Amino acid sequence: MAYLKKSPWLIHYDASSCNGCDIEVLACLTPLYDVERFGIINTGNPKHADVFVITGSINDLNREVVKNIYEQMPNPKVVVAVGICACSGGVFAECYNVSGGVDQVIPVDVYVPGCAARPESIIDGIVKALGILEEKRAKMTEMEAVHA
Amino acid sequence: MISVLTAVLYLLLAPIAGGFIAGIDRKLTARMQGRVGPPVLQPFYDVAKLFEKEDVTVTPSQNFYILSYLVFMAVTGAIFFAGGDLLLVLFAFTLAHVFIVLGAYAAYSPYSYVGAERELITLMAYEPMIILTAVGLYLVTGSFYVSEIAASEVPAALYLPGVLIGFLTVLTIKLRKSPFDISTSHHAHQELVKGLTTEFSGPTLAKIEIAHWYETVVLLGIVYLFFGFNPLLALVAIAVTYFLEVFIDNTFSRMKWQWTMKEGWGVAVTLGFINLAVLYYFYLGV
Amino acid sequence: MYDLIFLILFPCIIAFILLLLNNNRIRHAIVALAALVISAGSIYLLVSSFTQGTVYYAFPFEPTSLVMFALEMGIALLLLYLGVRFKQPVAVLLVLVQTVMMIYYEITWGMTVEPEMNLFIDQFSIIMALLIGIIGSLIAVFATSYMDTYHSHHHEVRDRRRMFFFVIFVFLAAMFGLVFSNNIPWIFFFWEVTTLSSFLLIGYSETEEATNNAFLALKMNLLGGIAFAGAILYLASVDPSGGLLELDALLASGQAAAIIPAVLICFAGLTKSAQMPFSAWLVGAMVAPTPVSALLHSSTMVKAGVYIIVRFAPVLAGSLAGISIALVGAVTFLLASGIAISQSNAKKVLAYSTIANLGLIVACAGVGTPQLVWAAIFLIIFHAVAKSLLFLCVGTVEHRVGSRDIEDMDGLIVRLPKIAAMMFIGMAGMFLAPFGMLISKWAAIEAFVVAPFGLIFVMILAFGGAVTVFFWAKWMGKIIEVTPFGENIEDTVSTGKWVVLGSLTAMTVLAALLFPLISSYLVEPYVLGIFGETARLAQDNVIIMVLMIALLLVLPLSYLSYRKQGRTMPAYMGGRPTTPDMKFLGSLGMEREMTTRNYYFAEYFGEAKLLKVGNPLCILLILAAVAAIVGVAL
Numbered sequence A: 001m002a003y004l005k006k007s008p009w010l011i012h013y014d015a016s017s018c019n020g021c022d023i024e025v026l027a028c029l030t031p032l033y034d035v036e037r038f039g040i041i042n043t044g045n046p047k048h049a050d051v052f053v054i055t056g057s058i059n060d061l062n063r064e065v066v067k068n069i070y071e072q073m074p075n076p077k078v079v080v081a082v083g084i085c086a087c088s089g090g091v092f093a094e095c096y097n098v099s100g101g102v103d104q105v106i107p108v109d110v111y112v113p114g115c116a117a118r119p120e121s122i123i124d125g126i127v128k129a130l131g132i133l134e135e136k137r138a139k140m141t142e143m144e145a146v147h148a
Numbered sequence B: 001m002i003s004v005l006t007a008v009l010y011l012l013l014a015p016i017a018g019g020f021i022a023g024i025d026r027k028l029t030a031r032m033q034g035r036v037g038p039p040v041l042q043p044f045y046d047v048a049k050l051f052e053k054e055d056v057t058v059t060p061s062q063n064f065y066i067l068s069y070l071v072f073m074a075v076t077g078a079i080f081f082a083g084g085d086l087l088l089v090l091f092a093f094t095l096a097h098v099f100i101v102l103g104a105y106a107a108y109s110p111y112s113y114v115g116a117e118r119e120l121i122t123l124m125a126y127e128p129m130i131i132l133t134a135v136g137l138y139l140v141t142g143s144f145y146v147s148e149i150a151a152s153e154v155p156a157a158l159y160l161p162g163v164l165i166g167f168l169t170v171l172t173i174k175l176r177k178s179p180f181d182i183s184t185s186h187h188a189h190q191e192l193v194k195g196l197t198t199e200f201s202g203p204t205l206a207k208i209e210i211a212h213w214y215e216t217v218v219l220l221g222i223v224y225l226f227f228g229f230n231p232l233l234a235l236v237a238i239a240v241t242y243f244l245e246v247f248i249d250n251t252f253s254r255m256k257w258q259w260t261m262k263e264g265w266g267v268a269v270t271l272g273f274i275n276l277a278v279l280y281y282f283y284l285g286v
Numbered sequence C: 001m002y003d004l005i006f007l008i009l010f011p012c013i014i015a016f017i018l019l020l021l022n023n024n025r026i027r028h029a030i031v032a033l034a035a036l037v038i039s040a041g042s043i044y045l046l047v048s049s050f051t052q053g054t055v056y057y058a059f060p061f062e063p064t065s066l067v068m069f070a071l072e073m074g075i076a077l078l079l080l081y082l083g084v085r086f087k088q089p090v091a092v093l094l095v096l097v098q099t100v101m102m103i104y105y106e107i108t109w110g111m112t113v114e115p116e117m118n119l120f121i122d123q124f125s126i127i128m129a130l131l132i133g134i135i136g137s138l139i140a141v142f143a144t145s146y147m148d149t150y151h152s153h154h155h156e157v158r159d160r161r162r163m164f165f166f167v168i169f170v171f172l173a174a175m176f177g178l179v180f181s182n183n184i185p186w187i188f189f190f191w192e193v194t195t196l197s198s199f200l201l202i203g204y205s206e207t208e209e210a211t212n213n214a215f216l217a218l219k220m221n222l223l224g225g226i227a228f229a230g231a232i233l234y235l236a237s238v239d240p241s242g243g244l245l246e247l248d249a250l251l252a253s254g255q256a257a258a259i260i261p262a263v264l265i266c267f268a269g270l271t272k273s274a275q276m277p278f279s280a281w282l283v284g285a286m287v288a289p290t291p292v293s294a295l296l297h298s299s300t301m302v303k304a305g306v307y308i309i310v311r312f313a314p315v316l317a318g319s320l321a322g323i324s325i326a327l328v329g330a331v332t333f334l335l336a337s338g339i340a341i342s343q344s345n346a347k348k349v350l351a352y353s354t355i356a357n358l359g360l361i362v363a364c365a366g367v368g369t370p371q372l373v374w375a376a377i378f379l380i381i382f383h384a385v386a387k388s389l390l391f392l393c394v395g396t397v398e399h400r401v402g403s404r405d406i407e408d409m410d411g412l413i414v415r416l417p418k419i420a421a422m423m424f425i426g427m428a429g430m431f432l433a434p435f436g437m438l439i440s441k442w443a444a445i446e447a448f449v450v451a452p453f454g455l456i457f458v459m460i461l462a463f464g465g466a467v468t469v470f471f472w473a474k475w476m477g478k479i480i481e482v483t484p485f486g487e488n489i490e491d492t493v494s495t496g497k498w499v500v501l502g503s504l505t506a507m508t509v510l511a512a513l514l515f516p517l518i519s520s521y522l523v524e525p526y527v528l529g530i531f532g533e534t535a536r537l538a539q540d541n542v543i544i545m546v547l548m549i550a551l552l553l554v555l556p557l558s559y560l561s562y563r564k565q566g567r568t569m570p571a572y573m574g575g576r577p578t579t580p581d582m583k584f585l586g587s588l589g590m591e592r593e594m595t596t597r598n599y600y601f602a603e604y605f606g607e608a609k610l611l612k613v614g615n616p617l618c619i620l621l622i623l624a625a626v627a628a629i630v631g632v633a634l
């Protein structure tokens, strides 16, 4: 059964965002958008999370952290890059210490463009990610069945 | 005196009831915050999802402690609903809690470690009042057996107003509601990452959730004992109690652990003690 | 009767053999053999006598008393010599007072009194004999290999192992004598021997601290001894025929006649069982090698104190003096538990936990209803088993890890897995349902509820219980942390130690499993014999408890299934990658280490702070007890 889609818990990490996108991510939790309607909870703990929402670009200092958080999430998991910085590095791409978008260090499943990304599109992106999450889960159970 | 049937019924139905209560809790919370909130069945979706996730731990021994936590929480409730000795129920309750704390210690993680220590503080804070609750119920109904207390015609709540208020205070601690959610917290709240439960994920976390459902039902069952003389009133009292808990949760911010200690022990030595002292005077003449 | 005499004399003979023997290998063998014989003897005593109820034996009084008097004088001289040599004027004074009292007794009444039934055995004595015989001798066996390691670690300490084992076995003999004597002056003699033995053992290492603490123990116990001697003088003066000098006659003579000596003797019991304000000596006693602590805390010494108070429970019951003594115990229970929170020294935590539990026993005995005496005896049993296990485990850990600080015990389950598991069981035995101590605490709450002044005791028990859970659980958590570093260093622990630790662990679990049997064959008949009514846990509760233990034994099997499934990953460190020994890069690239520390709350539960409350309070309560009997006398 696909309960993953009904209860996506996410962790939000601010890589090197200007905080513009972070504010928008948090806006999703406010009464106006209320993503908890969909069972979405911002856990703040990779071990509880299914969706990795990341804002801002990858730089030398946060590279290891992003990798670590990703690794600590139990499978199945998806990554949503929110904002143009997270997608490609955005205006900071040429910065001396920036290596680019999140996909430089971990696989990204959904790109949500915008500077800053609007709450609507963030929610849209996460809903899209849930579809991918479900696919991954199906694959995972298949693999388990094969192993067993 | 002991009824196996009700115990089995509890084991089967309590998770369902507990899950619903958790769902209503979240819905109520959302409404109080002007949100729509998740569906009432959301807690069940969450747990079902957790079982679908990968089984990851820091150390396999965590599994043992959490399994023991779940089992003994269920045992606690089974003894309670079988009508067993209330003190034994409370001791089994403590045992279950020590297990989850140990599970958090076992992980050797800074967050779950602090969470575990704080959970022990809350345990120390609520325990005296809970024991006094059992003693108070004994004084007015003449029995430590849940079955006899529940069937008693004595309006316990009228004789035990202080104890009841004291119990409701520690109930807030026990349900990990603000301002006492220092060790870990529910919903989207965060404390020390997730404190006690930081290092649990997937099926293990699901077991903690289920154990928590069992726990909620037992705790509300104790509220029932105060109103056992009138079952209808008891159900209303339980509903009001839970509503109050949610209300407090949403109107308070989280406080320091010292506050938890002060509240828990404070109600025990003031409300609990005075109430019982009066009862002693009337019942036993000493 | 011969089994009793054997149990008293056999350890004495072994003691003298060990005193003369210098060969370490042979010493190991003799101690092991003697331990076997003594345990077997006490078990034989159980099997042969538990059905008989109380039996009194007429043992010749005159010659024995003379020998005892001579020995007493010898002990007094020895103590005087040591007191003068170490410049301890107070100790000298106390010895002198007590000696003068005993000489006065001997001259005035020694020749005229004729107690007949001098030895006896009942269910309570059997229980005590089992504790002394089995746990005491297991500790002696443990001590043989412990002392080898001890001396290889502490070269500065003079090797006095001959004296050490001599005293240990004399100690056991004296304890047997104490619980088998029906003659109060004899009980006093054995009482004084235990005082001397503990004094010698505490001072074993001959450092200044050890000597001072030994004298502290001596002084406090002599104070109790003087009260005890006072009780004997009183009894002899009231009844010059010596009839009241028989314990059973005294207990049967009713509260009015017996309350004065009872309070005096219970005062002695309070000093011996280290109740506030006398708790300092037991805490100081931890300077001794660990087996000594294990012995003092579990089966001997402090248990002699509570043994005598529980014996006098029927006299104390319902009297104001009894309530005061019970309150001393209750206050000690609450405050000592609190102090245990603030200590990080493992031995000190154990010491305060002992003091607390003894306090609970005293509280039960002081109020003295049948249910409470039942609970008190079970507390004695369960505490003896679990505490000896814990002390010996801590001693082993101290030698392997090099520290007795709880903060150095993280990951013990990785480094010393079996020892940690045993400690885990021992601690569970101390505070968790369905193990021993909790059964007694539970029974105590149910009994206190209906006892006079019950509410105060219930309050104290409720708070004390909560505090107890805290300090045990945080220590338990410390040792079961699975650290990603550290290697197994367990293979250095000798076989002898494993045998002892294994047996004690098994006994901790068995005591909990078999407690319905212990209750119905030993404790209930005793309580019934004393009070004419008895207490027990309801049948259905017993079944639930046994089921819970069974569950606890089965649950670890779930480990088997975890090996296969599931992945492990490091703990969450805020997203920072960490090395296996928990080092990580902090800000500015500085390497930092993750460590975990327990809460101690020294500002709330500090030792000095709580003692400042407890000591005066308990002194007041003791004065209240004295005032109560003075009131009776007038």
Ligand code: SF4
Pocket (backbone or CB within 6 Å): A016, A017, A018, A019, A020, A021, A022, A055, A056, A082, A083, A084, A085, A086, A090, A091, A114, A115, A116, A117
């Ligand atoms: S995308 Fe724009 S708003 Fe978002 S982090 Fe980058 S610069 Fe800020």
